[in-house]
Amino acid sequence: MxxxxxxxxxxxxxxxxxxxxxxxxxxxxxxxxxxxxxxxxxxxxxxxxxxxxxxxxxxxxxxxxxxxxxxxxxxxxxxxxxxxxxxxxxxxxxxxxxxxxxxxxxxxxxxxxxxxxxxxxxxxxxxxxxxxxxxxxxxxxxxxxxxxxxxxxxxxxxxxxxxxxxxxxxxxxxxxxxxxxxxxxxxxxxxxxxxxxxxxxxxxxxxxxxxxxxxxxxxxxxxxxxxxxxxxxxxxxxxxxxxGMLDRHLRRVRSRYRSRREAFTQAVELHLPQARVTGSSAGLHAYLQLPPDINESALVEAALARSVLVHGGSRYQFAPGERPPALVVGYSTLPLAGISESMYAIRDAVDEQRAARGRSLSAPPTRSRAKGRADARICAV
Ligand SMILES: Cc1ncc(COP(=O)(O)O)c(C=O)c1O
Structure with a gap:
């Protein structure tokens, strides 16, 4: 938040x-x-x-x-x-x-x-x-x-x-x-x-x-x-x-959060097309279901190394590992530009993980590789 x-x-x-x-x-x-x-x-x-x-x-x-x-x-x-x-x-x-x-x-x-x-x-x-x-x-x-x-x-x-x-x-x-x-x-x-x-x-x-x-x-x-x-x-x-001040305040912040949510969804489509944002478009966080070959905890660590803080879906489960790998991503605190940068950094981490296994299943890069900006942080909720 x-x-x-x-x-x-x-x-x-x-x-x-x-x-x-x-x-x-x-x-x-x-x-x-x-x-x-x-x-x-x-x-x-x-x-x-x-x-x-x-x-x-x-x-x-x-x-x-x-x-x-x-x-x-x-x-x-x-x-x-x-x-x-x-x-x-x-x-x-x-x-x-x-x-x-x-x-x-x-x-x-x-x-x-x-x-x-x-x-x-x-x-x-x-x-x-x-x-x-x-x-x-x-x-x-x-x-x-x-x-x-x-x-x-x-x-x-x-x-x-x-x-x-x-x-x-x-x-x-x-x-x-x-x-x-x-x-x-x-x-x-x-x-x-x-x-x-x-x-x-x-x-x-x-x-x-x-x-x-x-x-x-x-x-x-x-x-x-x-x-x-x-x-x-x-x-x-x-x-x-x-x-009526609360209604006006909510109208203002709702529109800010909506544009962040849209930017996040677009960034996922662009950088991680094999991942899926689940559920309704609402709130201040999103649940991103990852392709099944991704090692969720390694990805969370690799994202953090790129200054992007997200939580793995297993953190929210009683018996971790029973669901497909996922990330829980809070987008409300990021500047709009930082959202795409952060998703790019996550994609970079995904590519690295797959390359380390000797195969790269993700879509071809859309631009030259770059690390996520140091100030580009998606925050876990
Ligand atoms: C699922 C859920 N319920 C409730 C809350 C709010 O708890 P509280 O009103 O004690 O801050 C949060 C956090 O904001 C939450 O994530």
């Missing part, structure tokens, strides 16, 4: 406005689930942009999704749930986090339609953490059929779906953007959003929209951890939403 896109001027204007007007309610301890002004603003905003169904009373403002997930990991055992199914491949940091929170994480296969619901049902888990809009890291969007099957599964097992909508605001695909899964089943789905990609991770600002029957329990759990999120930050964020 590119922190230089943070709308400092707008944030400062909102902060000034709310600080000048702040009275006792804003300066005193906030309600543990969030100030009504922000919960209201979020309920309206999420309904409008993501099709989330919920009132202010079902919103909880958190310190990012991380806190939301930790609260949920504490709530699940109270519902008799000790296993949390997670996507494989998925976010390896979240997997560790869930285990450290005392839950048992169970991997569930992801295919071209999203999480495999038959596999999920076979695990015996009654809760699952999914990224339906833009699967992390493969970029797959969950199909309509899978969405229905997943909700049916949750109803059948009296379970819970946690929907991590971490980059739902950045959609560049020509197909229409999928609404949040939560809108189909607000009693079965906890919707989780974050300002980490839309603004910056440093704000530590996230939110849950909780099934109404769980709202009181989550507030009780939360009140044992802290006494709510910083009130002035909540007011400033509410102001950013209601003033």
């Amino acid at each position: 590119n922190v230089t896109n943070f709308p400092r001027i707008e944030w400062l204007a909102c902060y000034r406005t709310v600080l000048a007007a702040a009275g006792r309610d804003e300066l005193d301890y906030p309600p543990v689930a969030g100030l009504p002004a922000l919960c209201d603003a979020l309920a309206g905003y999420l309904g409008r942009v993501r099709g989330v169904r919920g009132s202010a009373e079902t919103v909880m403002v958190t310190a990012g999704f991380a806190q939301g997930l930790s609260l949920l990991c504490e709530a699940l055992p109270k519902l008799g749930i000790r296993k949390l199914a997670i996507e494989d491949p998925g976010h390896n940091g979240q997997r560790r986090f869930i285990e450290e929170c005392g839950m048992h994480s169970v991997p569930v296969r992801v295919d071209r339609e999203g999480v495999d619901v038959a596999h999920l049902a076979a695990t015996g888990a009654r809760a699952v953490l999914v990224t339906p809009a833009h699967q992390y890291p493969t970029g797959v969007t969950m199909s309509a059929q899978r969405r229905r099957a997943l909700i049916r599964w949750a109803q059948d097992v009296d379970g819970l779906i946690i929907e991590d909508d971490y980059d739902g605001e950045f959609w560049f695909d020509r197909r229409s953007r999928p609404s949040a899964l939560q809108g189909m089943a607000p009693d079965q789905v906890v919707y989780a959003g974050t300002a980490s990609k839309t603004l910056v991770p440093g704000l530590r600002l996230g939110w849950l929209v909780i099934p109404p029957h769980l709202a009181a329990m989550l507030s009780r759990i939360r009140s044992r951890h802290d006494l709510g999120s910083d009130g002035i930050t909540q007011c400033a964020f509410a102001e950013l939403i209601t003033s």
Whole structure:
């Protein structure tokens, strides 16, 4: 994520406005689930942009999704749930986090339609953490059929779906953007959003929209951890939403990220035509499936030696090596020109790897060989 896109001027204007007007309610301890002004603003905003169904009373403002997930990991055992199914491949940091929170994480296969619901049902888990809009890291969007099957599964097992909508605001695909899964089943789905990609991770600002029957329990759990999120930050964020500044900021950065995504796709077509960008065009990263003969870990190392930082797909898998070699590439921080340079450097590393094996299967070079520019860095997400 590119922190230089943070709308400092707008944030400062909102902060000034709310600080000048702040009275006792804003300066005193906030309600543990969030100030009504922000919960209201979020309920309206999420309904409008993501099709989330919920009132202010079902919103909880958190310190990012991380806190939301930790609260949920504490709530699940109270519902008799000790296993949390997670996507494989998925976010390896979240997997560790869930285990450290005392839950048992169970991997569930992801295919071209999203999480495999038959596999999920076979695990015996009654809760699952999914990224339906833009699967992390493969970029797959969950199909309509899978969405229905997943909700049916949750109803059948009296379970819970946690929907991590971490980059739902950045959609560049020509197909229409999928609404949040939560809108189909607000009693079965906890919707989780974050300002980490839309603004910056440093704000530590996230939110849950909780099934109404769980709202009181989550507030009780939360009140044992802290006494709510910083009130002035909540007011400033509410102001950013209601003033329309957040929408304008998102329009601006969406167009920047879209052009980087396009430049990345073009660079792949030009330099690595045998590789395939999977999933929907959305978010701040791409999953690049490599030809099967490529040694993924050697390529990651060779790319780094050319100043290009990417992660191998196996880093995101429970059992590394079960999927074709891949790279996970973050393109949001690169200048446009650097994207092609970086892909060229990766192609150079691929050619070197193949030449070392005594054969070169890649398309003939399109220009003379050159090392990637030292400042050309694709960043891993
Ligand atoms: C899959 C996924 N979920 C959620 C988050 C956000 O977590 P947090 O809100 O705690 O910063 C990230 C990172 O930005 C992520 O990659």
